[in-house]
Amino acid sequence: MDRLVVLYSRILSLAIFWAIVEGQGQTSPILHCLYCSNVALSNLNRCVTLTECADECYTDTQVQSDGSWIKQFGCAKKTACVSSQGVVGKRELSSARREFCKKEICNTDVKHFQAPSATPCGDVSANDCRDPTALASICSDCDLAQYCRKSCGLCRDHGNTWYENVVLFDYDPVHKTCRHSASVNPSICKSVTEQYNRVVPVINNNTTLNAAHAKHDYLILAQPDSYLNLHFRTNGEPLTNLQISGCKTTGLGRVDILLNNNTIVESYNQTSKWDLGWQIHKLHTNQYLNVQDYNLHIRKDATSISYGHYWLSRIRLESVVVHHSHH
Known part of the structure; x- marks a missing residue:
C-alpha cells in the first residue's frame, strides 16, 4: 500500500497541472471531521459519524485515573490558547488535551495527518524554563507556556512522513x-x-x-x-x-x-x-x-x-x- 501511495503522490503533481490548465475554478468540497462523543479505545472503530466543518477538526483526549482515555471528536473554531491543568512530566501538560488540525478528517489521528513544523521546537527563555519553581507556574498558563514549549512538553515528535x-x-x-x-x-x-x-x-x-x-x-x-x-x-x-x-x-x-x-x-x-x-x-x-x-x-x-x-x-x-x- 505504501508503494502505491508514493506513486499517487507523483500522480498528484500532474493533477495539479491539469487543474490549472483546465481552469476549473471550482470550490473544493467542504471539510469533513470525525464527530463522536465519549469514545473509549475499545469503541474507536464504532466512531463513523462525520460533520461538515467551516472551522477546524479537533480531538479532545481525557486521561482517566486508571490510565485509560476517553476521546471527543468534532469541529470548532481554534482557540489561541487552551488552559492547562498543571505539569505532568515533560510529555503532557495535563490529563486533558485538545488538538486541532485543518485537513480532511485529520482528527482520526492528528499526529498522522499533521505536517511537522518547519520551526525547531525550543525554549525562548532558556534560564526561566530551566527553573523548576518558575516552570510550574509558566506551564500552568497556556500563554506563558509558549515561551517554554520544549520544557512544558508542547513539542510533538514527528517523523519525516x-x-x-x-x-x-x-x-x-x-x-x-x-x-x-x-x-x-x-x-x-x-x-x-x-x-x-x-x-x-x-x-x-x-x-x-x-x-x-x-x-x-x-x-x-x-x-x-x-x-x-x-x-x-x-x-x-x-x-x-x-x-x-x-x-x-x-x-x-x-x-x-x-x-x-x-x-x-x-x-x-x-x-x-x-x-x-x-x-x-x-x-x-x-x-x-x-x-x-x-x-x-x-x-x-x-x-x-x-x-x-x-x-x-x-x-x-x-x-x-x-x-x-x-x-
Missing part, C-alpha cells in the same frame, strides 16, 4: 454535480455516470419530517428493487474510504452498498431516521490494486426486505497522499 486525505469526488446524485480536492485530476468527476431504478428525487424540499430535512435535496429509495449505480474511472489512486450522506425513515429503510461487487455494507441501517447525516466506510485498499474502473451500487433491500425509505443526498470517495519532509 505525514499523510493527507483528499476527495476524489463529492457527488450530488440529485443535481448530478461533482466536486473534488484541488489537487485531484478533474477527469475522475468527468467520468462519473449514473444509472438508477425506481428512485424519486426530492428538490427544493420544504415539507418533510422535520425542519432538519428541509435544507437538503435527496433521492428516495423506497422499493425493494430501488437502486443507484455510479460508474467512474480513477487514475490508479488508492481508495481509502467511502462517505455517504443518507437517512433511513421509519421502518429501517435498509440499503446494501457494493463497490465492484465487493460488499462494503450489508443491510445498512445505521443512519439516523431524523436527519440526513454523513457516515464513513473504510475500504480495503488491497482489494482494488491496479483497478481503475469502478461501479458503486447502492440498492434498497438487496439482501433482506425492510419497510420505510432510504434517503440519499451525497456520495464521497477519498484517497490518501503521502508527504515527505525535507528538513
Whole structure:
C-alpha cells in the first residue's frame, strides 16, 4: 500500500497541472471531521459519524485515573490558547488535551495527518524554563507556556512522513454535480455516470419530517428493487474510504452498498431516521490494486426486505497522499 501511495503522490503533481490548465475554478468540497462523543479505545472503530466543518477538526483526549482515555471528536473554531491543568512530566501538560488540525478528517489521528513544523521546537527563555519553581507556574498558563514549549512538553515528535486525505469526488446524485480536492485530476468527476431504478428525487424540499430535512435535496429509495449505480474511472489512486450522506425513515429503510461487487455494507441501517447525516466506510485498499474502473451500487433491500425509505443526498470517495519532509 505504501508503494502505491508514493506513486499517487507523483500522480498528484500532474493533477495539479491539469487543474490549472483546465481552469476549473471550482470550490473544493467542504471539510469533513470525525464527530463522536465519549469514545473509549475499545469503541474507536464504532466512531463513523462525520460533520461538515467551516472551522477546524479537533480531538479532545481525557486521561482517566486508571490510565485509560476517553476521546471527543468534532469541529470548532481554534482557540489561541487552551488552559492547562498543571505539569505532568515533560510529555503532557495535563490529563486533558485538545488538538486541532485543518485537513480532511485529520482528527482520526492528528499526529498522522499533521505536517511537522518547519520551526525547531525550543525554549525562548532558556534560564526561566530551566527553573523548576518558575516552570510550574509558566506551564500552568497556556500563554506563558509558549515561551517554554520544549520544557512544558508542547513539542510533538514527528517523523519525516505525514499523510493527507483528499476527495476524489463529492457527488450530488440529485443535481448530478461533482466536486473534488484541488489537487485531484478533474477527469475522475468527468467520468462519473449514473444509472438508477425506481428512485424519486426530492428538490427544493420544504415539507418533510422535520425542519432538519428541509435544507437538503435527496433521492428516495423506497422499493425493494430501488437502486443507484455510479460508474467512474480513477487514475490508479488508492481508495481509502467511502462517505455517504443518507437517512433511513421509519421502518429501517435498509440499503446494501457494493463497490465492484465487493460488499462494503450489508443491510445498512445505521443512519439516523431524523436527519440526513454523513457516515464513513473504510475500504480495503488491497482489494482494488491496479483497478481503475469502478461501479458503486447502492440498492434498497438487496439482501433482506425492510419497510420505510432510504434517503440519499451525497456520495464521497477519498484517497490518501503521502508527504515527505525535507528538513
